[in-house]
Amino acid sequence: MARIVSIGAALQDVYLIDHDDFGTNSRGFFNQIELGTKVDIDKIKFGTGGGATNAATTFARHGHESIFMGCISNDPAGQAILNSLDDEGIDSSYITYLNRYQTGYSVVLLAPSGERTILTCRGASAHFDALSPDDLETACPDWLYVTTFRGEMDILDRFFTKAKSLGTKIMFNPGNLELEHLRKFLGLLTDVDVLLLNKSEAQKVVEGKLLTELVSKLRNYVPNVIITDGNQGAIAADSKEIYRAGLYEDVPIKDSTGAGDAFGSGFLAAYADGKSFVDSLIFASANSTSVVQHIGSKDGILTKNARLHNMPIEEVR
DSSP states (O other), X not given: OOEEEEESOOEEEEEEEOTTTTOBOTTSOBOOOXXXXXXXXXXXXXXXXXXXXXXXXXXXXXXXXXXXXXXXOSSHHHHHHHHHHHHTTOBOTTOEEOTTSOOEEEEEEXXXXXXXXXXXXXXXXXXXXXXXXXXXXXXXXXXXXXXXXXXXHHHHHHHHHHHHHTTOEEEEOOOHHHHTXXXXXXXXXXXXXXXXXXXXXXXXXXXXXXXXXXXXXHTTTOSEEEEEOGGGOEEEEOSSOEXXXXXXXXXXXXXXXXHHHHHHHHHHHHHTTTOOHHHHHHHHHHHHHXXXXXXXXXXXXXXXXXXXXXXXXXXXO
8 A cells, every 4th residue: 555645636527418419420529519509318317426436546556555636615615625535535625626717627528439528627626836845745645646736847846846855656647738838847847756747648748659669768767667558459668668558448438527637647647556567557547548438537436446457468579
């Protein structure tokens, strides 16, 4: 068991589900809904999301001491997030309350294919300047799991510096706004132990078309690198080998929301538990596969004792 701090966004999610009006055309766009019309929705589902709370849930269900660090407000959406964290046994004592803002909120328009369009008001969740790196001294985590800071590179640097001074390891799953500051982003990687990107993100950091090219170049910056590639699986490298992983299972997708969070946090949940790099990739893939079979980013998150099967993973020579 490890102590893991997940730092990043916390949002309330509301899913609008309709199989007629939210159908998509051949280009992957929602069918047109004219202004002034009323659309009957088949179903509404409420949940909570944000990369950091999704990750914290994975860690808690795996049996780790899971701590969430982020910003919400004292409002109904914030209370829903607190209730979700409490239900999972996640430490919420490091939350910062910013009552001059609303808690972050997302409306998810879910297509029958499982793809979605998300309308997000980030509210309090985007104000990372309100968080204090000094809180890491009290939390004393073994690992820091970091999602996007919306491009706030100086704040990220302060958290990474503090974590390294405490001997805390870092897994980083950045967003596109971090990658827009490439020089500063590369500078941060000296503190990172595990880096998770998707293929398009990796191509913004280093040149290359093939996954093997991308992961080989990124391994010069970070000892452990994982690059996901949608339904093509993933490629990953530790200090010794490069591994090509296929899909855990080819399953119907109900909702792709949270799939990346489930993969990244699934890897760290197993890796921090002492599992091998390959076994951690298997749990990551299984966790992501489970999540996309449910509507919402948390319902399908696996527990530590979930029964897994083997999946195609091979060493790349």
